Amino acid sequence: MTAVLEVTNVKKSFGGIKAVDGVSFDVQEGEILGLIGPNGCGKSTLFNCILGQLTPTDGEVKVDGKIVTGLRPSELNRLGVSRTFQLLQVFPKLSVRENLILAGQEHQGNMMSRLFGPSDAGLSAAADQMIGFFKLDHLATEAAGGLSYGQQKLLDAAMAFMGGPRLVLLDEPAGGVNLTMLGDLKERLAAINREKRATFVVIEHNMEFVMSLCTRVMVMAEGKLLAMGTPAEVRANPAVIEAYLGHCGIDP
């Protein structure tokens, strides 16, 4: 097993506030790492630091052994790291298929081939496959803005998988999704993980979702790493219980 992602002592402060305060961990190929912690503990900031949306104040991020700190998000994405956002981020005026083609088009060819090549960048088949995989078939030509919230959430996740990423960082994929949809989503994620050997890091508040999906769980509190282990280990960790009870409580 090789480490797909290595994070070493990453720090990020805004003014005097240390949002992320020296976090180190690594993620092995094929793993699904859950990242939990109370609101405002620095999870999303950590994501943004890893993905180049923010530049870390200190520390280092490696993908497949290559230092990527300071790269722009688009460059990182083309190296095979993709993500979803906490809030829905699909392109409402484009159709479902167009959204997926868009998500994949920059992963191949160059600017010129994208200008003079076919309009779908040769990705229609790949997009339709993804649509099929996420069971959105009947919606392929619908404008994304017209989909239900849960369907958009699926599309959002599907977009992150176009272009066959090595590593996917999902920020609250289950937030606001209803129960039936939730099962679908979890099952799809697990399937992709199995079939495509994609590696995941998942931020999620829904404990049931995290504990059943993830192979390992990492807990953050106040910008620091609090605990790391299998779901069962983390659940039993007294520090975690303390941290959670002190803030917002945890689903038993």
Add this chain to the structure above:
Amino acid sequence: MRSGIFAGLLLATVSAAAAFAQGAPIKLANVAELSGGGATVGNNWKNGIDLAIEEINTKGGVLGRKLEVTHADSQSNPGVARAQVQKALDNEPYVLLGPGYSGSVKVTSPLAAEAGIAQIMGGEAAELTQGGNKFLFRTSFGQQSSMPKVAKYINDELKAKSVAIVWVNNDFGKGGRDVITKEFAKHNIKVAADISTEAGQADFAADVSKIKAASPDAVFIYLNEEESARMLKELKRQSISVPLMGETTLVGQKVVELAGDAANGARGHVGLTTDAPVDLVKAFREKFLKKYNYVPDHNGLKGYLAIYMIKATTEKMGKVDAKAFADNLHGLTIKAASEPGILMDVTFDEKGDIDRQGFLVEIVDGKQVVKQVLPKLN
């Protein structure tokens, strides 16, 4: 009720028949700067035209036919001017009037020449009449005829050896500046400072301080009326006491009104002005003021004269003939004694330039005083 309508119809028929008996109205087309940067120019020009046409029509028209004019707006944009002139020419007018901006004249005059229609315009740039266009006519002195007079005055009377030039950076100002610079060179007058200003500029402090630094023997000011007034105020504030010389736009009544005391001592060459010591011009000014509630600038006069040029030329020909119009206006002298509407005796040469009396005036105690009358050349 029904009989009322019937009577109305009858009346309309009768008057239409009467009009027909007199001949259909003579169609004129005006294209001018009715909006945009040149709106003041264009609207004065238009009002002058309307006033003259109204006068002529109440007295029975030209050769018994009424005059009728359509006004089109060039938006002070040569491209639009071209379109509007094209439209006007498509309707085959008797004569084309306007535009006032030299740039717009330049882009439209080839069209009128191609259509063989005479164009009477307001532009003053020297080059307009020098391209051999046989259909283009001025209503005022071109800069090539006014500026030599100004330069001569500065040399002979003011005995200035170095002069600061202040001009507005548009085709009017730049044209004047270029011609006078050449004239100064002929008289060996040095240009001490060459200062360009913007149309609509409000603050002339920097410009005047540049003049101050150059300490010239005289200042030549070539701006529009409003800017002239502000310039004069600023010159006074920075107590510059050398002679100030200009053109029509420096010594008009409007400048005096706006600049107050500061206008005193300003001198200028004036071709067309409502302040001219000529009874017919004074009468025109009263008529215009009565109709439009303001005193026109020289563009109002130009528009008015354009119509009387048409009247005089047509009456000379004795027929309404658009093709022959330009030929007949070339070399024509119109005397105010026989055609009062022309206000002052005027002669047109083969290029379409005019020859007319001019004045050198000075503002004394808020009044224009004519210092010299520059007679008509021939």
Add this chain to the structure above:
Amino acid sequence: MTATGKYLRIALGIAVIAALIIVPMNFNRYGLYILSQWAVMTIAAMGLNLTLGYAGQVSLAQGAFVGIGAYAAAIMTTQGGMPLIAALGVAIVLCFAIGWILGYPALRVQHHYLAFVTLAFSTLAFLVFRNEDWLTKGIYGISNIPRPNVMGFATNRPLPFYYFCLGSLALVSLAMWWLIRSPWGRAFVALRENPVRALSLGIDTRRYTLMAFAIGSALGGVAGTLYAPLTQYIDPVPFNLSLSLDLLMMVIVGGSGFFFGPFLGAMIAVLLPEWLRFTQGYYLMLYAVAVMLLLIYSPTGILGILDRYLAERRTKAASALRAVAKSRLETAP
């Protein structure tokens, strides 16, 4: 989209193109001039529609690029005696390069700040046109700009020149259609809608932003090279800030981000004042009021109205379909 809808559209398109070719044949010179002007302005507005409508970058400098193109054409064809096609090449390269540079501020600032930077550029360009006499002949302008020979045909007469403008518009439209449908077009839309998400999907937003500026500006230059032989005389005045504002108005009024928006917007800006001329001095006032009323009613422009109408119809149709499906389910045994 249904098949009949598609055929209807194609039929409509063919009818419009045929009308644009056939109807003006017996127009007078003025009518042809106005139509040529419409074609030229449409090209400039299409460029701005790419920058603003598709890529979401506000620019108040399109008029300046029309000016650069016009001056390139005027200077090269009158002083250099070169053919218009050479001037076109120079104008495209020049405007592309300057547009690219002007795009850099867009990487730092957005929205109204970007509008002000481009506004400043627009006025600076005007000052250069006016003050650099040695190149542009300053305020006197350049006259006697020749009209080109296209494949052996002289376009001096109004009708051939109109066809030349219309042909250019057709070529530009095809290229634009291609561009919009290509992955680039998709990337531009992504840039407008959500630059952060676009970035996370591997889209190099910087390069696409600069491209949007550069291509849009180059189209301004193309329009300029047609404008110069159209009026046959240019001076700096028409290329001041108000042209940029007019072009912006065309894009917004027509419908920003819609392919046919610039066509309609330019039509309104060029033709509506013509239609209103019978009101004499009031025409510009009425034009202003019309623009305000339109924008109050539909801030997305004329095509925005159509879009809204079609969307409503689709939703209705969809809900009707759902209702039918539902009733079937309920009645099913």
Add this chain to the structure above:
Amino acid sequence: MSNLLDLLVAGLATGAIYALVAVGFTLLWQTSQTINFAQGEFVMLPAFLMLAVMHAGAPFWLAIILGILLSLLLLGLGFKLLLVDPMLRHGVLPLAIATMALAIGMKEAVKQFFSAEASPFPSIVPAGDVSILGTVVSLQSLGVLALAIAVVIGLTMLLNRTSIGHQMQATAQNPTVARIIGVPVERMILMTFLINAFLVALASLLITPIYLAKFSSGEVLGQAAFIAAIVGGFNQVRGAIAGGLLIGVVDNLAAAYVSTQYRAAVPLILLIVIILFRPQGLLGRPEERTV
């Protein structure tokens, strides 16, 4: 040296004019994200309203009062209710375009119903010059400068010392939160439109004797005020004042020491540099509301 002093004083006098116009500009932006391209025309119009009242035979003082009231009605209430309110929720750009159309409409209306000519306008400050530090300054310029200072003090007092001012600030900073804590946001936005209308009417009263009442006089003013507002800081009243004064001075220095032909370019280059390196303006704070 006296030359430089002269330029500075004259620049400040012109700058004060720009500043007055720029203040209202920033107020509208702050509370309602309105970029008013017609701001210059807003300054042009009140003078004509006053002239119209005077033509009807009213004395100057009555014309001033009626002119200001009409401005409040047309440029404050009317502008907000008829144009801004219906368009505000559709974003900045369509509204900005609509104000461009409004500017055209206003210019044309004045030209059509009044005159294309410049009309002189009576001054409430007596004509004449005074000598300060060896430089001659016109009383009119001093009047404008004094008013500009009075406006800053007045507005600062209103914003910082009164509860209405605090509510307006809250509205400007975050309307959603302001609404939650019980600020009558709508009324506060209306307030700023009325204040803007009042300011442009005052500016019109002071500026028109210098600029003359002319339909096109707003163009130069509007653009200068625009630049002043950005350079100083789009979201600060004192920024707009500082920007106005700075632009006035820079313009004069540029004309004297750089080139009169390119004098207009210098403030624009300053504008570009400021936007690129300090987009919030010299005195502004960084925009808090980002997309």
